[in-house]
Amino acid sequence: METSKYRAILLFGAPGAGKGTQGKILGTIPNFFHCACGDVFRNLRIDNELGRIFLEYSSRGELVPDDASIRLWRNSIQGSQSLGRFHPEKDTLVLDGIPRNRTQAEMLSETLDVRAVLYLTCPDMSKLVERLQRRALRENRLDDANLNVIRARLETYEKETKPVLDYYGKDLVHTVDSTQSPVKVLMDILKIIAPVPL
Ligand code: ADP
Numbered sequence: 001m002e003t004s005k006y007r008a009i010l011l012f013g014a015p016g017a018g019k020g021t022q023g024k025i026l027g028t029i030p031n032f033f034h035c036a037c038g039d040v041f042r043n044l045r046i047d048n049e050l051g052r053i054f055l056e057y058s059s060r061g062e063l064v065p066d067d068a069s070i071r072l073w074r075n076s077i078q079g080s081q082s083l084g085r086f087h088p089e090k091d092t093l094v095l096d097g098i099p100r101n102r103t104q105a106e107m108l109s110e111t112l113d114v115r116a117v118l119y120l121t122c123p124d125m126s127k128l129v130e131r132l133q134r135r136a137l138r139e140n141r142l143d144d145a146n147l148n149v150i151r152a153r154l155e156t157y158e159k160e161t162k163p164v165l166d167y168y169g170k171d172l173v174h175t176v177d178s179t180q181s182p183v184k185v186l187m188d189i190l191k192i193i194a195p196v197p198l
Helices: 019-026 037-042 049-058 066-082 102-107 125-138 147-161 164-168 182-193
Strands: 006-013 032-036 092-096 112-121 173-177
Touching: 006 019, 006 164, 019 032, 019 092, 019 112, 019 182, 032 037, 032 066, 037 049, 037 066, 037 092, 049 066, 066 102, 092 112, 102 164, 112 164, 112 182, 125 147, 173 182
Parallel strands: 006 092, 006 112, 032 092, 112 173
Antiparallel strands: none
16 A cells, blocks of 8 residues: 555745745655645636635635535546656655645545645744745736735634644654745755755
8 A cells, every 4th residue: 555655845934934835846856846835726727617616715815615625626636647757666756835734734644744844933923925926927826916815814824824834743853943044954854854864
C-alpha cells in the first residue's frame, strides 16, 4: 500500500509568506514536482461550475468546500500524471496550499506520504499584507486587491489552516524564517530537504 502513495513535501505558511516563490524554484529541481492548489483553481474557467464556486469563496477570503477542493486537486494531479509531467515513482510532490485544514489532511492521508513540512513563518502581519497588496496587480489577483479580503484570508489561515501543523506533528515540521530574502529562505529550505530520504 505504502508504495502507491505520493511522496510529498508540504510548503506551509500564511498567505504572502512566499510559498509560491519557493515552490516554483523547487519545482525546477529534477525529481521535484510543484503543485499549487490555488493555481489549479485559478486555471478553471469562469463558466465552469467549480470555477464559479472558487470565485464565490475566494473573493470572501474563505476556503472552497473540502470535497470540491480535494476532487479538483486529484483530477489535476492525475492529469499531470497522464500527460507525463509528473512521475510519482521518481518525483516528490512539492505541495503548496493543500491540505488547508485538518479535514483535508485526513482526506489525503491515504494518498500522501508526507516526508517534511516546511513552515514558512512571518511574525510581522503588516509585512504579509504589504506583500499581498504588491502582488495584486502584478499577478492579477482580485483576492489580493481588497484589504478586507486579505484580512479574512489571514484569519482563515490562523483558525483553519494552522491546526494542520499539529496534525503532522513536530517531527515532520521544520520552521523557516520567511522574513529573510528569497535566496536565504531557499538556502534554509535546501538545508532541510537535502538530507531527507526521498
Ligand atoms: P494564498 O495562500 O495566498 O491565500 P492560494 O493561491 O493558495 O493563495 O489560494 C487562493 C484561494 O483559493 C484561497 O483563499 C481559497 O479560497 C482557495 N483555495 C486554494 N487551495 C484551497 C484548498 N486546498 N482548499 C480550499 N480552498 C482552497
